[in-house]
Amino acid sequence: MITVDIKDPQQWTDTYGVEGAAEIRSDVKSHLGNAAQQIAPFGTGEVDAEVSWS
Known part of the structure; x- marks a missing residue:
């Protein structure tokens, strides 16, 4: 298992357009x-x- 803790979700939204x-x-x-x-x-x-992943 890999865990990713995005500290600023808005940064992901700004970069990839996903919110x-x-x-x-x-x-x-x-x-x-x-x-x-x-x-x-x-x-x-x-x-x-x-x-594969789910």
Whole structure:
């Protein structure tokens, strides 16, 4: 589990145009999930794996 504590949610809104706690939470999950898919060893093809999140 990864926990992200955004100190200023307005900053997320200003940067990404997403507002509201549930919407920001979903957007953060998406950003982290996409990043995890791209890092080694999964994103480099070193290890075959399916990275998913909910």
